Amino acid sequence: VDNDRHRSERLLSMGQIAAGIAHEVKNPLTSVKGFLQLLREKYQDDFFTIAESELDNAIAIITDFLKVTKPEMDDESYQVVNVAAELEAVLNLFLDRQYRISVIKNFRDTKQTIYAKKNQIKRALFNILKNAFESISSDTGIVRVSHYVEHSQLVIIIEDTGVGIHEDKISMLGTPFFTTKDEGTGMGLSQVYSTVYGHGGTVHVQSTLGVGTQFSIYLPIESKEERPLTEIDVIYSTGLT
Numbered sequence: 001v002d003n004d005r006h007r008s009e010r011l012l013s014m015g016q017i018a019a020g021i022a023h024e025v026k027n028p029l030t031s032v033k034g035f036l037q038l039l040r041e042k043y044q045d046d047f048f049t050i051a052e053s054e055l056d057n058a059i060a061i062i063t064d065f066l067k068v069t070k071p072e073m074d075d076e077s078y079q080v081v082n083v084a085a086e087l088e089a090v091l092n093l094f095l096d097r098q099y100r101i102s103v104i105k106n107f108r109d110t111k112q113t114i115y116a117k118k119n120q121i122k123r124a125l126f127n128i129l130k131n132a133f134e135s136i137s138s139d140t141g142i143v144r145v146s147h148y149v150e151h152s153q154l155v156i157i158i159e160d161t162g163v164g165i166h167e168d169k170i171s172m173l174g175t176p177f178f179t180t181k182d183e184g185t186g187m188g189l190s191q192v193y194s195t196v197y198g199h200g201g202t203v204h205v206q207s208t209l210g211v212g213t214q215f216s217i218y219l220p221i222e223s224k225e226e227r228p229l230t231e232i233d234v235i236y237s238t239g240l241t
């Protein structure tokens with residue numbers, strides 16, 4: 001568990017550093033682009049056009065990265081969230097678009113709520129489901145989604161019959177930019193791990209190459225008294241002292 005915590009802190013800070021660097025690098029690149037534009041207009045040289053389009057690529061990568069990390073979502077406050085309902089809504093985004101993959105839902109304890117950052121949780125569920133659907137490259141496959149309560153924890157399991165993950169790669173999961181996909185960003189699981197650990201939960205991965213992968217998310221269900229402070233709580237407590 002302690003290793004898990006260190007891992008999550010490392011992931012959080014790596015993501016934050018990466019986002020900070022991306023932000024700082026984007027500004028000078030954008031101003032260089034402006035100067036290149038002026039040069040191209042003045043000298044009409046193809047080299048400037050090429051340099052500009054290379055620069056456009058670099059700026060596009062950074063812009064996408066900043067969109068994925070969404071640092072502003074860190075400011076979201078805790079609220080009552082029905083995770084089952086959010087899971088259902090996110091799952092529907094995928095059902096609309098694909099027919100070759102069967103989805104099996106096994107939802108129990110759907111009235112359970114937790115205190116959570118709703119958008120972060122939704123995004124994490126989206127990122128895991130996206131990987132599950134993407135892992136199935138053959139004509140047919142199954143994605144099984146379960147939701148239940150066990151030992152004061154909310155358990156969400158997302159299983160696929162996809163390509164699986166090589167044993168050697170399991171420890172790399174969640175490291176920002178780790179991807180095995182041609183068009184991957186390697187940011188999805190990094191968001192998943194930092195969100196789940198940030199909520200005091202844990203993530204378990206089981207995978208067999210060529211058979212499939214199972215992601216299990218455990219989120220603590222606290223009693224009302226134990227919930228994390230919200231902004232309202234903070235205002236009230238400072239008002240009293």
Ligand code: ADP
Binds near residue numbers: 131160
């Ligand atoms: P991306 O999807 O952009 O590659 P992620 O952080 O979402 O980035 O995932 C990182 C890597 O973890 C993927 O490239 C893939 O190798 C592996 N992975 C994650 N989920 C699965 C899955 N359900 N099945 C197989 N591989 C997976």
Ligand code: MG
Binds near residue numbers: 127131188189
């Ligand atoms: Mg992904």
